[in-house]
Amino acid sequence: MNEAIFFWLAPSVLAIFTLVFVAVAISQPEHLSARWAAAGFAVALVALLADTAREPDNLILMACATALHWVALGLISTAYVVRKGGRLPRRYVGIVAATGLAVLLHTTFVERDPALGSANANLIGAAIQAGALPVLLRRSRSIIDRILAGTVIFAASCYFLRGVLFLPRDAAEIDAAAGFWSLYNLTFYLTTGALALIGGIILLLGIGSDLIERHSRASGTDHLTGIANLRAFEGWIGTEGTRAGFAAVLLVDLDHFKAINDRFGHETGDRALIAAAGVLDRMVGGEGRVARIGGEEFAVLLYPDGQRRPSQVAEDIRAGLAGLEIAGIPGGLTGSVGVVPIGDASLRQALRAADQAVYAAKREGRNRVMSVDAPSGSLPATDRPLAAE
Incomplete structure (x- = not known):
């Protein structure tokens, strides 16, 4: 040639x-x-x-x-x-x-x-x-x-x-x-x-x-998990953070997720996120909406006419996460869940309360559900870095 x-x-x-x-x-x-x-x-x-x-x-x-x-x-x-x-x-x-x-x-x-x-x-x-x-x-x-x-x-x-x-x-x-x-x-x-x-x-x-x-x-779609993303979630709660027809807010934060990424690699972490999103989507079903709003943080907005109490939905999510078997993660995956009924508060106030509830669940040992009463309008925001938990 x-x-x-x-x-x-x-x-x-x-x-x-x-x-x-x-x-x-x-x-x-x-x-x-x-x-x-x-x-x-x-x-x-x-x-x-x-x-x-x-x-x-x-x-x-x-x-x-x-x-x-x-x-x-x-x-x-x-x-x-x-x-x-x-x-x-x-x-x-x-x-x-x-x-x-x-x-x-x-x-x-x-x-x-x-x-x-x-x-x-x-x-x-x-x-x-x-x-x-x-x-x-x-x-x-x-x-x-x-x-x-x-x-x-x-x-x-x-x-x-x-x-x-x-x-x-x-x-x-x-x-x-x-x-x-x-x-x-x-x-x-x-x-x-x-x-x-x-x-x-x-x-x-x-x-x-x-x-x-x-x-x-x-x-409005999270490219990794296929569920709604933060942009879609912000659209749901509206610019004013009104109740918009929802009865309760759940925040779910995967436990020790940074350690999973560091020890087993981001590819394994991505598989965990996909599996976790699947659990939330199945457990919530038609009773609400699910979104991934951060690295390992998910949010759920529940409708008022659901067949289960918000605390029961939260427990089903926690149990579903704990029952996951993910290749490359010995011991599986767990999550901490915060549940807040909206009541007369705005969605943004309820979200701040749910964020604090997640923090409390992690302080209590993780892999648990923490419920709080309807938030008051004066509830302060928390500055904690959930991603580091």
């Missing part, structure tokens, strides 16, 4: 993803990661074309292509971390950039050593990509996030190994080795094209997942 096909693989992939991310950035201007990705793939394309067109002994053009390649890696890495609400560490980027440029100038104008220049280009490329890993690893929740983090680890490893390949060699030794540069260039273009293809696809999938989640929030 003609080697030219392989040498044009990487530029073709970069050109396609440049156009795709430009289209995404135009159609979804609020998605900043698409802008960074479009810029990164465009600069990478220019760098690769410049490197392809240069003469083998043109070290100045090689240096320019190398610098552009680093800029492209920085832009694409920024796209990865911006999507997760983070950024590349500035001091780290500054140190890596200064080191790379110093070595680049030395190898181009002093040593005039293409082997050392290639080692520097790849090792700095690995370091740039490694700068994105703390954010990606710390904030990876979905399988797409984990695949993207794995792709960055693999890409940084490829760059590192390509750089190490040159370190024990000098230019004369490499030039004397028949076909070395041809084999290296072929490997470089193949791996660069493959990494660009994988990284671009995974980033597109991540952006698509983000858009679906955003649409779910806007439509």
Whole structure:
């Protein structure tokens, strides 16, 4: 097969993803990661074309292509971390950039050593990509996030190994080795094209997942559990927090949920949330409405004509949660439930009272129902962080 096909693989992939991310950035201007990705793939394309067109002994053009390649890696890495609400560490980027440029100038104008220049280009490329890993690893929740983090680890490893390949060699030794540069260039273009293809696809999938989640929030549906979300719940209680035809408020907070995420991982935590939402939906049935209003916090609004007392619905929910068997969580799952009849109070006053009831249930040992009387209009709000319980 003609080697030219392989040498044009990487530029073709970069050109396609440049156009795709430009289209995404135009159609979804609020998605900043698409802008960074479009810029990164465009600069990478220019760098690769410049490197392809240069003469083998043109070290100045090689240096320019190398610098552009680093800029492209920085832009694409920024796209990865911006999507997760983070950024590349500035001091780290500054140190890596200064080191790379110093070595680049030395190898181009002093040593005039293409082997050392290639080692520097790849090792700095690995370091740039490694700068994105703390954010990606710390904030990876979905399988797409984990695949993207794995792709960055693999890409940084490829760059590192390509750089190490040159370190024990000098230019004369490499030039004397028949076909070395041809084999290296072929490997470089193949791996660069493959990494660009994988990284671009995974980033597109991540952006698509983000858009679906955003649409779910806007439509009033929690993207993870499929039940109503906070936006829908706020609509139910109204801007004035009036009773709106509801008889009681239940707040349910899963016990030790932060510890579950920390010990068993966010994927296991997500399964627990989905299972818990299913329990609430089944136990409430047609007697009220259920919403997920926080990380591990759920709210229930009960109608006045239900067949069960609010305290009985709350106990059914507690027992249903305690009876769950979730793979990866030894001992299962429990929840603390606060129950407040609305009476003559507003829904917002009842919610504050239910929040305090949940707090009281946790202080009493968790995995229990705590009921309080109808709240008065002067009931103060609590500032406790339920997510930490």
